[in-house]
């Protein structure tokens with residue numbers, strides 16, 4: 001699987017080809033071994049922990065909550081949904097992420113490529129036969145290329161961080177919820193009720209999510225007619241949707257397919273979250289496997 005993007009900023013299309021990866025340990029048979037602490041020696045996703053990142057993470061969410069509105073999301077989807085800018089292989093995209101650190105993440109201060117490979121390898125050890133899930137692990141964060149000048153160099157608040165629906169009330173399980181009071185939609189009666197512009201069981205596909213790398217990569221994969229199963233697309237679009245998969249909020253918007261796919265997202269999240277520890281990857285050692293997976297995927301063989 002690779003990314004085809006034409007020329008400059010906005011979109012990129014998946015073409016299937018690429019490689020990355022490495023070696024990792026921290027898994028036991030059938031059960032995932034959870035490390036106790038993150039890179040800073042704190043428990044995971046602890047937004048109150050006294051760390052050098054605490055203040056900047058809160059400032060990040062303040063800005064994000066103020067700007068992510070229905071109008072903003074519609075504008076970004078229209079602008080980036082056409083994928084008419086750059087052509088890039090998946091491996092090139094992995095390398096492009098190397099220069100960025102996610103400012104919203106209290107657990108990770110290593111290059112993004114390490115995280116992609118750690119996630120994919122950890123899943124591979126526990127689910128050796130689910131090759132679609134290995135590939136999903138490898139590509140799930142590639143939408144972070146939005147941070148790069150070639151893709152518009154969006155600010156961090158428009159690329160990373162937990163995501164949430166816009167167009168309906170902001171659930172209190174969102175981290176730093178108080179800052180939504182400064183969002184233009186907060187006092188809009190069309191957008192600030194439980195259902196807002198949506199209806200019961202409408203399906204998350206029909207819900208506008210705050211704009212970032214998740215929704216972007218989802219659009220890229222769909223536009224490129226990926227052969228990955230719907231569970232993979234669900235993981236890609238909602239893996240930062242912690243209010244849903246961690247707190248159980250917004251379930252009234254889900255349909256039956258969403259509920260099935262959520263099971264896979266819960267599995268995936270353990271690896272996305274707990275692989276962020278000091279485990280190094282031998283990229284060259286695992287690269288051939290992922291190259292073959294990408295090639296296989298391009299022929300439609302990488303199915304659940």
Ligand SMILES: [Fe+2]
Nearest residue numbers: 140141239240
């Ligand atoms: Fe992500």
Ligand SMILES: [Fe+2]
Nearest residue numbers: 115140141272
């Ligand atoms: Fe991730």
